[in-house]
Amino acid sequence: xxxxxxxxxxxxxxxxxxxxxxxxxxxxxxxxxxxxxxxxxxxxxxxxxxxxxxxxxxxxxxxxxxxxxxxxxxxxxxxxxxxxxxxxxxxxxxxxxxxxxxxxxxxxxxxxxxxxxxxxxxxxxxxxxxxxxxxxxxxxxxxxxxxxxxxxxxxxxxxxxxxxxxxxxxxxxxxxxxxxxxxxxxxxxxxxxxxxxxxxxxxxxxxxxxxx
Numbered sequence: 001x002x003x004x005x006x007x008x009x010x011x012x013x014x015x016x017x018x019x020x021x022x023x024x025x026x027x028x029x030x031x032x033x034x035x036x037x038x039x040x041x042x043x044x045x046x047x048x049x050x051x052x053x054x055x056x057x058x059x060x061x062x063x064x065x066x067x068x069x070x071x072x073x074x075x076x077x078x079x080x081x082x083x084x085x086x087x088x089x090x091x092x093x094x095x096x097x098x099x100x101x102x103x104x105x106x107x108x109x110x111x112x113x114x115x116x117x118x119x120x121x122x123x124x125x126x127x128x129x130x131x132x133x134x135x136x137x138x139x140x141x142x143x144x145x146x147x148x149x150x151x152x153x154x155x156x157x158x159x160x161x162x163x164x165x166x167x168x169x170x171x172x173x174x175x176x177x178x179x180x181x182x183x184x185x186x187x188x189x190x191x192x193x194x195x196x197x198x199x200x201x202x203x204x205x206x207x208x209x210x211x212x
Contacts (some may be wrong), residue, residue, distance in 0.1 A: 010125050054108035068181040071109040071140050079104030082178050082187040084153065092157050097150040100180060100209060102143035111140040112181030113208045120173035124188065127171045128196035131204035141210035152207040158197060161192055167198035181209060 081101040088095045098116060102108055113133035120127045131153065141149050162168030173194035178187045197203045 014163055020197065026113050027200055040145060062140060067182050069112065071111045072107035073107070074182060075100070075108035075110055075180070077180070077183055077185040078156055079106075079108060080159045080187075082180070082189060084176055084178070084189045084191065089157070094155040094157055095150075096153040096155065098153050098178060098206065099148050099150055100143070100146040104143055105145055107144050109142050110139055110149060110209045112138055113206060114181050115177075115179035116153060116204060116206045117177050118171075118173040118176060118194050118204075119188070120171060120196070122174065124177065126177065127173050128198040128202050129202045131206040132202050134205055134207045136208075137211035138208045138209055149209050151209045152211070154205045156203040158195060158203055160195075162197065165201055165203060167196060167201060168203065169181070169199075171198040 079102060081099075081103045083099045083101075084096050085099060086096045089200070094161065098114055100110060100114075113135060115130060117130035118127045119125060137182070143149055156165055158165060158168050158170055160170055162170055172203050173196050174192070175188060175190040175194050178189055180187070
């Protein structure tokens with residue numbers, strides 16, 4: 001059913017009054033009916049329909065499609081503990097291991113090389129270049145609950161003056177940022193002894209987990 005606006009209704013009223021007056025004795029002067037203008041709000045188009053929001057639930061299929069090298073039983077980020085332990089200080093280099101511990105209640109898998117960089121400035125700013133990842137010897141390792149697996153981290157001994165690396169300006173860091181293999185979550189490992197060449201050159205290498 002169509003609803004008449006104020007102006008249209010007023011016009012109908014005027015016509016009705018005029019029609020009724022034609023059946024009676026018309027006065028010598030036609031009365032003037034003044035109709036106050038009615039403001040009709042412009043017809044606004046209907047608000048656009050909001051696009052449907054589809055929430056994707058992360059799952060093995062989606063993950064595998066995004067990262068085909070991720071192992072099927074990848075250890076969840078919230079089931080991993082990360083630490084770095086110094087092993088040896090040789091001539092010109094410091095050897096450490098990055099340790100990944102399965103803190104969950106089920107066995108899981110890790111495969112590949114982690115990402116490691118020095119961070120500082122009290123806010124996680126990356127200092128210098130990240131460690132170069134070594135891809136030789138990549139294997140899939142299964143971690144039972146409570147088990148730990150290691151990745152070798154070799155750091156050039158740059159001391160306080162850049163050591164054997166030309167163009168190395170030494171920056172003191174707060175520790176290390178570590179990404180487990182095939183993970184997008186960063187873990188911060190505090191180490192007041194961490195130093196970096198900033199902005200370069202590369203001063204660290206890191207190997208795959210569980211490499212023999």
